[in-house]
Amino acid sequence: MSVDTKIAFDQDYIKSFSEKRQEPKWMESLRLKALEKSENLPMPKPDKTKIDKWNFTSFKHDVPADAISSLDDLPKDVRELVAKDQQSGNLLVHRNSTPVFHQLSEELKEQGVIFTDIQTALQEHGDLVEKYFMKDVMKVDENRLTAVHAALLNGGTFLYVPRNVEVDVPVQALYWQEDPEAGLFNHVIIVAEDNSSVTYVENYLSYGNDEESVANIIAEVHVGQNARVTFGSVDNFSKGVTTYVNRRANVARDGKVDWALAQMNDGNTVSTNTTHLIGDGSNADSKTVTIGRGDQKQNFTNQIIHHGKNSEGMLLVHGVQKDSASAIFNGVTKIEHGAAKSNGEQTQRVLMMNEKARGDANPILLIDEDDVMAGHAASVGKVDPIQLYYLQSRGISRHEAERLIIHGFLAPVINELPIEGVRKRAVEVTEGKVN
Amino acid sequence: MAASTLKIENLHVSIEGKEILKGLNLEINGGEIHAVMGPNGTGKSTLASAIMGHPKYEITEGSVFLDNEDVLEMEVDERAKAGLFLAMQYPSEVSGVTNADFLRSAINARREEGDEISLMKFIKKLDKKMAELDMGEEFAQRYLNEGFSGGEKKRNEILQLMMLEPKIAVLDEIDSGLDIDALKVVSKGVNAMRSDDFGCLIITHYQRLLNYITPDKVHVMMQGRIVKSGGAELAQRLESEGYDWIKQELGIKDETVGQEA
Numbered sequence: 001m002s003v004d005t006k007i008a009f010d011q012d013y014i015k016s017f018s019e020k021r022q023e024p025k026w027m028e029s030l031r032l033k034a035l036e037k038s039e040n041l042p043m044p045k046p047d048k049t050k051i052d053k054w055n056f057t058s059f060k061h062d063v064p065a066d067a068i069s070s071l072d073d074l075p076k077d078v079r080e081l082v083a084k085d086q087q088s089g090n091l092l093v094h095r096n097s098t099p100v101f102h103q104l105s106e107e108l109k110e111q112g113v114i115f116t117d118i119q120t121a122l123q124e125h126g127d128l129v130e131k132y133f134m135k136d137v138m139k140v141d142e143n144r145l146t147a148v149h150a151a152l153l154n155g156g157t158f159l160y161v162p163r164n165v166e167v168d169v170p171v172q173a174l175y176w177q178e179d180p181e182a183g184l185f186n187h188v189i190i191v192a193e194d195n196s197s198v199t200y201v202e203n204y205l206s207y208g209n210d211e212e213s214v215a216n217i218i219a220e221v222h223v224g225q226n227a228r229v230t231f232g233s234v235d236n237f238s239k240g241v242t243t244y245v246n247r248r249a250n251v252a253r254d255g256k257v258d259w260a261l262a263q264m265n266d267g268n269t270v271s272t273n274t275t276h277l278i279g280d281g282s283n284a285d286s287k288t289v290t291i292g293r294g295d296q297k298q299n300f301t302n303q304i305i306h307h308g309k310n311s312e313g314m315l316l317v318h319g320v321q322k323d324s325a326s327a328i329f330n331g332v333t334k335i336e337h338g339a340a341k342s343n344g345e346q347t348q349r350v351l352m353m354n355e356k357a358r359g360d361a362n363p364i365l366l367i368d369e370d371d372v373m374a375g376h377a378a379s380v381g382k383v384d385p386i387q388l389y390y391l392q393s394r395g396i397s398r399h400e401a402e403r404l405i406i407h408g409f410l411a412p413v414i415n416e417l418p419i420e421g422v423r424k425r426a427v428e429v430t431e432g433k434v435n
Numbered sequence: 436m437a438a439s440t441l442k443i444e445n446l447h448v449s450i451e452g453k454e455i456l457k458g459l460n461l462e463i464n465g466g467e468i469h470a471v472m473g474p475n476g477t478g479k480s481t482l483a484s485a486i487m488g489h490p491k492y493e494i495t496e497g498s499v500f501l502d503n504e505d506v507l508e509m510e511v512d513e514r515a516k517a518g519l520f521l522a523m524q525y526p527s528e529v530s531g532v533t534n535a536d537f538l539r540s541a542i543n544a545r546r547e548e549g550d551e552i553s554l555m556k557f558i559k560k561l562d563k564k565m566a567e568l569d570m571g572e573e574f575a576q577r578y579l580n581e582g583f584s585g586g587e588k589k590r591n592e593i594l595q596l597m598m599l600e601p602k603i604a605v606l607d608e609i610d611s612g613l614d615i616d617a618l619k620v621v622s623k624g625v626n627a628m629r630s631d632d633f634g635c636l637i638i639t640h641y642q643r644l645l646n647y648i649t650p651d652k653v654h655v656m657m658q659g660r661i662v663k664s665g666g667a668e669l670a671q672r673l674e675s676e677g678y679d680w681i682k683q684e685l686g687i688k689d690e691t692v693g694q695e696a
Binding site for chain 1: 510514515523595599
C-alpha cells in the first residue's frame with residue numbers, strides 16, 4: 001500500500017490564497033504553475049531511505065494567528081529562544097506560519113538592510129524577491145515536494161544586505177508552530193551582496209505528540225563576491241511532523257558561507273544542505289548535529305560542490321542515534337572539472353547508544369579534476385562500554401554518563417553555533433532528547 | 436567519619452572463561468596503605484578491575500565487602516558512591532567533556548539534589564589540588580584525558596582521587612610510564628591523602644614507588660593468589676633479590692596465571 005501523495009488543494013484555492021496575501025501577479029502564476037507541475041513530478045528519492053509511507057498530505061494549511069505586541073506575550077519557552085542580548089535586536093516571529101512580531105534596528109534600515117517576512121517582502125519588494133525566488137539556487141520543479149512548497153508557501157523570511165554593509169549583530173527568525181497540525185511551507189531567502197556580511201539564525205519549534213503535520217522548508221542563500229553569511233539553525237519539530245528541508249547556497253568569488261545546523265526534530269526528516277562554490281576562492285564550512293530517538297527515521301545529505309578554482313569546503317556531521325531510531329548520513333564532496341587547487345574535506349561520525357539504533361554514514365567523493373585535495377573520514381560505532389565504566393567508576397550514573405558522552409560527542413559542532421542563545425538552546429534541546 | 440574496611444574473601448575471577456584470580460583474600464582498613472606486587476600476568480590488575488566492576492570480568496566465587504555492604508551486588512557507580520575509587524592503568528578519553536565538568540558531575544553524584552557543591556567552592560578546591568600536582572590551569576578546561584600524555588593521565592587520576600576523597604582507593608600501576616619527577620608528584624598526592632579514614636591498595640611492578648609511599652603491608656601475588664605478605668621490608672627484598680626466592684620457597688615453577696606447575 002502506498003499513501004496518496006497528491007495534495008488536496010486546487011487552482012481556485014491557491015488563487016484566492018495568493019490574492020488574500022496581496023501578492024504580485026508573478027507569484028500567483030508561479031504558485032499555479034507549481035501546483036500543476038506537482039501533479040506529475042516524482043517524489044524526491046533520498047538515498048537509502050524509503051519515504052513512500054510518510055505523511056506529506058495531512059496538515060492544516062492556513063491557520064489564523066493573533067499578532068503579539070511584545071515578546072512578553074510569548075509563552076515562556078518560546079520567549080527563551082530569543083537570546084537575552086537579542087531581545088532588543090533584529091527579530092522576526094512567526095506563529096503558525098503567520099508573522100506576528102517584527103523588529104529591525106533603525107541603523108540597519110538606514111543602511112538599506114531588508115529583514116522582513118516573505119509576505120511583506122512580496123508586497124513591498126516584489127521585484128527584488130522575484131529576482132531570487134527559486135531561480136538560481138533552488139528550482140520549483142526539482143521534485144513534487146519542491147513544487148508543492150512553491151504552490152503552498154505560507155511563511156518565510158526575506159533578508160537582503162546591500163553591498164559593503166556589514167551587519168555585526170545577528171538577525172533571528174523564530175518559527176513557532178503553536179498548532180501542532182499547522183503545516184509550514186517556509187521559504188527563507190538571504191541575499192548578501194558583494195563585500196557584505198550577516199549572521200542569520202532560525203529556530204523551528206512545534207508542540208504536540210502524534211498530531212500529524214508537514215514542514216516543507218526551503219532556504220536559499222546568495223553569497224556575493226567577498227561576502228560572508230553565517231547561517232545557524234535549531235530545528236525542533238515534534239514527533240508527528242514530517243520534515244522535508246532544503247538549505248542551499250550559491251557562493252560567488254571569495255565569498256564564504258558557514259552553516260551550523262542543530263537538527264533536533266522528533267519526527268521523520270529528510271534534510272539536504274547544499275553549497276555550490278561557484279566563484280574562485282569561495283569557501284563553505286558546514287557543521288551539522290542531530291539526535292535521533294524513538295522510532296524516528298531520518299536522512300541527511302550534506303554536500304559541497306566545487307566549481308570555482310581554489311575553492312575550499314569543509315563538512316562536519318555528528319549524529320547520535322538512540323532507542324530504535326535510524327538515520328542515513330550522506331556526505332558528498334564534489335569537485336567539478338576546472339575547479340583546480342580546490343580542497344574538500346568531510347568528516348561524519350555516528351554514535352549509537354544501543355543495539356536497536358541504526359546509523360549509516362556514506363562518504364561520497366566525486367572528483368573530476370586532477371589538481372585538488374580531498375579527504376574524508378567516517379565512523380559509525382556503538383558507545384564504548386569502557387568509557388561508560390570509567391565515568392561510572394567515579395560515581396556518575398549510567399544515564400548521566402551517557403548524557404556526558406552525548407554532549408561531548410556533539411560539542412565540536414554545538415560550540416560553533418553562532419549566537420550564544422542558540423548554542424544554549426541547542427544544548428537544552430540535546431538535554432531534552434537525552435533524558 | 437569512621438574508618439572503613441574493604442574485605443575480600445576467596446575471590447575467583449574469570450575473563451572470557453579463563454580463571455585469573457583463584458581464591459584471593461585481602462583486608463584493607465582505613466589508615467592503612469597496602470601494596471600488591473608481583474610479576475606480569477599474575478592477576479594484579481584483574482583484582483583492581485574486579486573490585487570496581489569492570490564489565491569484562493566475571494566473579495565466579497567469593498565476596499567483597501566494604502564495611503557491611505556487598506560490593507559485588509552494586510553497579511559500578513554505586514561502588515564509587517559507597518566510597519571506592521580506582522585509579523586506572525589506562526584511563527578512557529572522553530571527548531567534548533571538560534575535566535572540570537566531569538569532576539563536578541562526579542562530586543555532585545555523591546551529594547543530594549539541592550546540595551550540589553557551589554561553583555566557587557569547587558573551583559577553589561580544584562585549583563588547590565591541581566597546584567599540589569603541578570598541573571597547569573589549562574587542565575581544568577581540557578577534555579577528559581583527550582590527548583593527555585601517559586604521565587598527564589596518571590596525574591589526572593590522582594587529581595580525581597584527591598577531589599573525590601574516597602574511603603578506599605585502589606591505584607593500578609599508577610607509577611608505570613612516569614619519570615622520577617612525575618613519580619614524586621604523584622606520590623606527594625597520595626601521601627597527602629593519608630589519614631585514618633583513608634585506606635589504599637597500591638598495585639605495582641616496581642619497588643621504586645614504595646620509596647616515596649611507604650606501605651604498611653606488602654603482598655606478593657602469583658598464580659592468582661596472594662602467596663606472601665609482610666611489611667615494607669618485603670618490598671625492599673623483592674627489589675634486591677627478585678621473585679625467585681619466593682618461588683623456590685613455595686615450589687612455584689611458573690608464577691603466571693593458568694600455567695600451573
